[in-house]
Amino acid sequence: MAGVRGRENDRRKVLDDAARKRRARKAVEALEQDNFHEDPHADLVMSKKVPKFAESNEKPTRKKKSKSAEYYKLRFRKTFAQLVEEDASFRPEPPNYMSAQVPPSKFPERHFCAVCGFPSNYTCIPCGARYCSVRCLGTHLDTRCLKWTA
Template sequence: MTSRESGRVKDAEKRRVLDDASRKRRARKAVEALEQDNFHDDPHADLVMSKKVPKFADSNEKPTRKKKSKSAEYYKMRFRKTFAQLVEEDANFRPEPPNYLSAQVPPSNFPDRHFCAVCGFPSNYTCIPCGARYCSVRCLGTHLDTRCLKWTA
Protein backbone atom coordinates (compact mmCIF):
# COMPACT_ATOMS: atom_id res chain seq x y z
CA MET A 1 0.00 0.00 0.00
CA THR A 2 1.47 3.35 -1.02
CA SER A 3 1.04 6.35 1.17
CA ARG A 4 -0.41 9.49 -0.28
CA GLU A 5 1.41 12.73 0.33
CA SER A 6 0.40 16.31 -0.11
CA GLY A 7 1.32 17.90 -3.43
CA ARG A 8 1.74 21.22 -1.64
CA VAL A 9 4.36 19.81 0.73
CA LYS A 10 6.11 17.93 -2.08
CA ASP A 11 6.36 21.09 -4.22
CA ALA A 12 7.60 23.14 -1.28
CA GLU A 13 11.14 21.74 -1.52
CA LYS A 14 11.39 22.94 -5.13
CA ARG A 15 10.40 26.52 -4.31
CA ARG A 16 12.48 29.16 -2.65
CA VAL A 17 11.62 29.85 0.99
CA LEU A 18 12.16 33.35 2.38
CA ASP A 19 13.61 34.06 5.80
CA ASP A 20 11.97 36.52 8.23
CA ALA A 21 14.14 39.48 7.20
CA SER A 22 13.25 39.01 3.52
CA ARG A 23 9.56 38.67 4.38
CA LYS A 24 9.61 41.89 6.40
CA ARG A 25 11.52 43.71 3.65
CA ARG A 26 9.00 42.45 1.07
CA ALA A 27 6.06 43.54 3.24
CA ARG A 28 7.60 47.01 3.71
CA LYS A 29 8.09 47.37 -0.07
CA ALA A 30 4.50 46.29 -0.68
CA VAL A 31 3.21 48.91 1.77
CA GLU A 32 5.40 51.60 0.17
CA ALA A 33 4.08 50.68 -3.28
CA LEU A 34 0.51 50.88 -2.00
CA GLU A 35 1.19 54.27 -0.40
CA GLN A 36 2.50 55.62 -3.70
CA ASP A 37 -0.51 54.28 -5.60
CA ASN A 38 -2.98 55.44 -2.97
CA PHE A 39 -2.56 59.23 -3.13
CA HIS A 40 -2.67 61.24 -6.33
CA ASP A 41 -3.77 64.71 -7.29
CA ASP A 42 -7.02 65.22 -9.13
CA PRO A 43 -6.16 65.03 -12.85
CA HIS A 44 -9.10 67.32 -13.69
CA ALA A 45 -8.30 70.03 -11.15
CA ASP A 46 -6.67 72.37 -13.68
CA LEU A 47 -9.27 72.07 -16.43
CA VAL A 48 -10.87 75.35 -17.50
CA MET A 49 -14.34 75.43 -18.98
CA SER A 50 -14.56 76.86 -22.46
CA LYS A 51 -16.19 80.29 -22.84
CA LYS A 52 -17.88 79.18 -26.08
CA VAL A 53 -20.55 77.08 -24.41
CA PRO A 54 -23.87 77.31 -26.23
CA LYS A 55 -26.61 79.23 -24.42
CA PHE A 56 -29.95 77.51 -24.36
CA ALA A 57 -31.87 80.18 -22.43
CA ASP A 58 -34.12 82.72 -24.14
CA SER A 59 -32.14 85.47 -25.82
CA ASN A 60 -34.58 88.14 -24.51
CA GLU A 61 -33.46 87.66 -20.92
CA LYS A 62 -30.40 89.55 -19.88
CA PRO A 63 -28.05 87.27 -17.97
CA THR A 64 -27.09 88.46 -14.56
CA ARG A 65 -23.57 87.88 -13.44
CA LYS A 66 -23.35 86.32 -10.08
CA LYS A 67 -20.00 85.32 -8.72
CA LYS A 68 -19.95 81.83 -7.34
CA SER A 69 -18.34 81.43 -4.01
CA LYS A 70 -16.30 78.29 -3.64
CA SER A 71 -17.20 76.05 -0.78
CA ALA A 72 -14.82 74.68 1.80
CA GLU A 73 -15.25 71.25 0.19
CA TYR A 74 -13.66 72.58 -3.00
CA TYR A 75 -10.53 73.64 -1.14
CA LYS A 76 -10.41 70.35 0.78
CA MET A 77 -10.39 68.42 -2.48
CA ARG A 78 -8.07 70.83 -4.29
CA PHE A 79 -5.39 71.02 -1.61
CA ARG A 80 -5.42 67.52 -0.13
CA LYS A 81 -2.48 66.52 2.04
CA THR A 82 -0.66 63.23 2.17
CA PHE A 83 -0.44 61.25 5.39
CA ALA A 84 3.22 62.27 5.83
CA GLN A 85 2.26 65.96 5.50
CA LEU A 86 -0.49 65.55 8.09
CA VAL A 87 1.88 63.86 10.57
CA GLU A 88 4.49 66.58 10.09
CA GLU A 89 1.86 69.29 10.54
CA ASP A 90 0.62 67.60 13.73
CA ALA A 91 4.16 67.41 15.13
CA ASN A 92 4.74 71.11 14.38
CA PHE A 93 1.35 72.16 15.74
CA ARG A 94 1.64 70.19 18.99
CA PRO A 95 5.31 69.58 19.78
CA GLU A 96 4.61 68.42 23.34
CA PRO A 97 3.08 64.95 23.85
CA PRO A 98 0.60 63.52 23.19
CA ASN A 99 0.79 63.73 19.41
CA TYR A 100 0.86 61.16 16.62
CA LEU A 101 4.60 60.48 16.88
CA SER A 102 4.63 60.07 20.67
CA ALA A 103 1.52 57.88 21.04
CA GLN A 104 2.42 54.35 22.16
CA VAL A 105 0.57 51.34 23.48
CA PRO A 106 2.07 48.44 25.44
CA PRO A 107 2.13 45.03 23.74
CA SER A 108 -1.08 43.04 23.88
CA ASN A 109 -1.54 40.22 26.38
CA PHE A 110 -3.40 38.21 23.74
CA PRO A 111 -1.78 36.24 20.89
CA ASP A 112 -1.55 37.79 17.42
CA ARG A 113 -4.57 37.41 15.18
CA HIS A 114 -3.86 36.15 11.67
CA PHE A 115 -5.90 37.24 8.67
CA CYS A 116 -6.01 35.97 5.10
CA ALA A 117 -3.86 38.04 2.72
CA VAL A 118 -6.43 37.53 -0.06
CA CYS A 119 -9.87 38.05 1.49
CA GLY A 120 -9.20 39.32 5.03
CA PHE A 121 -11.01 36.54 6.92
CA PRO A 122 -9.29 34.82 9.88
CA SER A 123 -6.70 32.38 8.55
CA ASN A 124 -5.22 29.16 9.85
CA TYR A 125 -2.70 28.43 7.10
CA THR A 126 0.62 29.93 5.95
CA CYS A 127 2.23 29.87 2.51
CA ILE A 128 5.53 28.04 2.83
CA PRO A 129 7.60 30.09 0.32
CA CYS A 130 6.55 33.61 1.26
CA GLY A 131 4.85 33.34 4.67
CA ALA A 132 1.60 35.01 3.65
CA ARG A 133 -1.55 33.80 5.38
CA TYR A 134 -4.58 32.25 3.64
CA CYS A 135 -7.85 30.76 4.86
CA SER A 136 -9.00 28.30 2.21
CA VAL A 137 -8.00 26.38 -0.89
CA ARG A 138 -9.64 29.03 -3.05
CA CYS A 139 -7.60 31.82 -1.44
CA LEU A 140 -4.46 29.67 -1.75
CA GLY A 141 -5.09 29.36 -5.49
CA THR A 142 -5.55 33.12 -5.83
CA HIS A 143 -2.43 33.73 -3.77
CA LEU A 144 -0.29 31.34 -5.82
CA ASP A 145 -1.59 32.75 -9.13
CA THR A 146 -1.23 36.45 -8.38
CA ARG A 147 0.67 37.24 -5.20
CA CYS A 148 3.19 34.61 -4.10
CA LEU A 149 6.76 35.83 -4.62
CA LYS A 150 5.65 38.59 -6.98
CA TRP A 151 7.45 41.26 -4.98
CA THR A 152 11.20 41.42 -5.40
CA ALA A 153 13.09 40.70 -2.20
Protein backbone atom coordinates in the same frame (compact mmCIF):
# COMPACT_ATOMS: atom_id res chain seq x y z
CA MET B 1 -0.11 19.00 -16.57
CA ALA B 2 0.97 17.68 -13.17
CA GLY B 3 4.61 17.77 -14.31
CA VAL B 4 4.39 21.46 -15.16
CA ARG B 5 2.97 22.30 -11.75
CA GLY B 6 5.73 20.31 -10.05
CA ARG B 7 8.46 22.17 -11.95
CA GLU B 8 6.81 25.48 -11.09
CA ASN B 9 6.89 24.63 -7.38
CA ASP B 10 10.58 23.66 -7.61
CA ARG B 11 11.45 27.14 -8.96
CA ARG B 12 9.78 28.94 -6.02
CA LYS B 13 12.11 30.01 -3.30
CA VAL B 14 11.31 30.17 0.37
CA LEU B 15 12.00 33.59 1.92
CA ASP B 16 13.29 34.31 5.39
CA ASP B 17 11.63 36.84 7.70
CA ALA B 18 13.87 39.74 6.66
CA ALA B 19 13.11 39.22 2.95
CA ARG B 20 9.38 38.91 3.71
CA LYS B 21 9.44 42.18 5.65
CA ARG B 22 11.35 43.91 2.81
CA ARG B 23 8.75 42.72 0.29
CA ALA B 24 5.88 43.82 2.53
CA ARG B 25 7.48 47.26 3.01
CA LYS B 26 7.95 47.63 -0.77
CA ALA B 27 4.33 46.64 -1.37
CA VAL B 28 3.11 49.23 1.15
CA GLU B 29 5.31 51.91 -0.43
CA ALA B 30 3.94 51.04 -3.88
CA LEU B 31 0.38 51.30 -2.55
CA GLU B 32 1.13 54.66 -0.94
CA GLN B 33 2.50 55.94 -4.25
CA ASP B 34 -0.68 54.80 -6.02
CA ASN B 35 -2.98 56.27 -3.39
CA PHE B 36 -1.36 59.71 -3.37
CA HIS B 37 -2.64 60.68 -6.83
CA GLU B 38 -5.72 62.84 -7.03
CA ASP B 39 -9.06 61.28 -7.79
CA PRO B 40 -9.87 62.01 -11.46
CA HIS B 41 -13.59 62.02 -10.65
CA ALA B 42 -13.37 64.36 -7.65
CA ASP B 43 -14.63 67.42 -9.58
CA LEU B 44 -17.68 65.70 -11.05
CA VAL B 45 -20.93 67.20 -9.82
CA MET B 46 -24.28 65.52 -10.21
CA SER B 47 -26.61 68.08 -11.73
CA LYS B 48 -30.38 67.65 -11.73
CA LYS B 49 -31.28 70.74 -13.72
CA VAL B 50 -34.67 70.54 -15.38
CA PRO B 51 -34.55 71.51 -19.07
CA LYS B 52 -36.53 74.61 -19.97
CA PHE B 53 -38.97 73.98 -22.78
CA ALA B 54 -40.68 77.37 -22.78
CA GLU B 55 -39.02 79.93 -25.01
CA SER B 56 -37.95 83.12 -23.36
CA ASN B 57 -36.40 86.30 -24.74
CA GLU B 58 -34.06 86.69 -21.78
CA LYS B 59 -30.40 85.97 -22.17
CA PRO B 60 -29.15 83.40 -19.71
CA THR B 61 -26.85 84.87 -17.07
CA ARG B 62 -23.83 82.87 -16.08
CA LYS B 63 -22.98 82.47 -12.46
CA LYS B 64 -19.37 82.45 -11.42
CA LYS B 65 -18.58 79.08 -9.95
CA SER B 66 -17.35 79.24 -6.40
CA LYS B 67 -14.78 76.72 -5.35
CA SER B 68 -15.91 74.39 -2.63
CA ALA B 69 -14.00 73.33 0.46
CA GLU B 70 -13.38 69.95 -1.18
CA TYR B 71 -11.40 71.66 -3.92
CA TYR B 72 -9.02 73.19 -1.38
CA LYS B 73 -8.79 69.95 0.59
CA LEU B 74 -7.63 68.14 -2.54
CA ARG B 75 -5.44 70.95 -3.80
CA PHE B 76 -3.52 71.51 -0.58
CA ARG B 77 -3.52 67.94 0.71
CA LYS B 78 -0.77 67.02 3.18
CA THR B 79 1.12 63.77 3.42
CA PHE B 80 1.20 61.75 6.62
CA ALA B 81 4.77 62.84 7.33
CA GLN B 82 3.75 66.51 7.01
CA LEU B 83 0.82 66.01 9.38
CA VAL B 84 3.04 64.31 12.00
CA GLU B 85 5.62 67.11 11.74
CA GLU B 86 2.90 69.73 12.05
CA ASP B 87 1.47 67.98 15.12
CA ALA B 88 4.90 67.84 16.76
CA SER B 89 5.51 71.56 16.16
CA PHE B 90 1.98 72.53 17.22
CA ARG B 91 2.04 70.47 20.44
CA PRO B 92 5.64 69.78 21.47
CA GLU B 93 4.70 68.56 24.96
CA PRO B 94 3.01 65.16 25.38
CA PRO B 95 0.54 63.83 24.54
CA ASN B 96 1.13 64.02 20.80
CA TYR B 97 1.51 61.49 17.99
CA MET B 98 5.18 60.79 18.64
CA SER B 99 4.72 60.24 22.38
CA ALA B 100 1.61 58.05 22.22
CA GLN B 101 2.36 54.49 23.29
CA VAL B 102 0.38 51.53 24.57
CA PRO B 103 1.58 48.37 26.24
CA PRO B 104 1.64 45.14 24.22
CA SER B 105 -1.66 43.33 23.93
CA LYS B 106 -2.39 40.53 26.38
CA PHE B 107 -4.24 38.67 23.62
CA PRO B 108 -2.52 36.68 20.86
CA GLU B 109 -2.14 38.26 17.43
CA ARG B 110 -5.03 37.62 15.04
CA HIS B 111 -4.29 36.49 11.48
CA PHE B 112 -6.44 37.29 8.47
CA CYS B 113 -6.53 35.87 4.93
CA ALA B 114 -4.57 37.99 2.44
CA VAL B 115 -7.13 37.17 -0.27
CA CYS B 116 -10.58 37.51 1.34
CA GLY B 117 -9.94 38.97 4.80
CA PHE B 118 -11.52 36.16 6.84
CA PRO B 119 -9.62 34.68 9.81
CA SER B 120 -6.90 32.36 8.53
CA ASN B 121 -5.14 29.33 9.92
CA TYR B 122 -2.62 28.67 7.13
CA THR B 123 0.55 30.34 5.84
CA CYS B 124 2.05 30.29 2.34
CA ILE B 125 5.48 28.67 2.67
CA PRO B 126 7.36 30.75 0.04
CA CYS B 127 6.12 34.24 0.94
CA GLY B 128 4.50 33.95 4.38
CA ALA B 129 1.12 35.38 3.36
CA ARG B 130 -1.91 34.02 5.20
CA TYR B 131 -4.84 32.19 3.57
CA CYS B 132 -7.97 30.52 4.91
CA SER B 133 -8.99 27.88 2.36
CA VAL B 134 -7.88 25.93 -0.69
CA ARG B 135 -9.78 28.36 -2.90
CA CYS B 136 -7.91 31.36 -1.44
CA LEU B 137 -4.62 29.46 -1.73
CA GLY B 138 -5.29 28.96 -5.45
CA THR B 139 -6.06 32.65 -5.91
CA HIS B 140 -2.94 33.60 -3.96
CA LEU B 141 -0.68 31.30 -5.98
CA ASP B 142 -2.13 32.51 -9.30
CA THR B 143 -2.06 36.24 -8.62
CA ARG B 144 -0.04 37.30 -5.59
CA CYS B 145 2.66 34.89 -4.48
CA LEU B 146 6.11 36.39 -5.24
CA LYS B 147 4.99 37.83 -8.58
CA TRP B 148 4.57 41.57 -8.19
CA THR B 149 7.45 42.60 -5.95
CA ALA B 150 11.13 42.42 -6.77
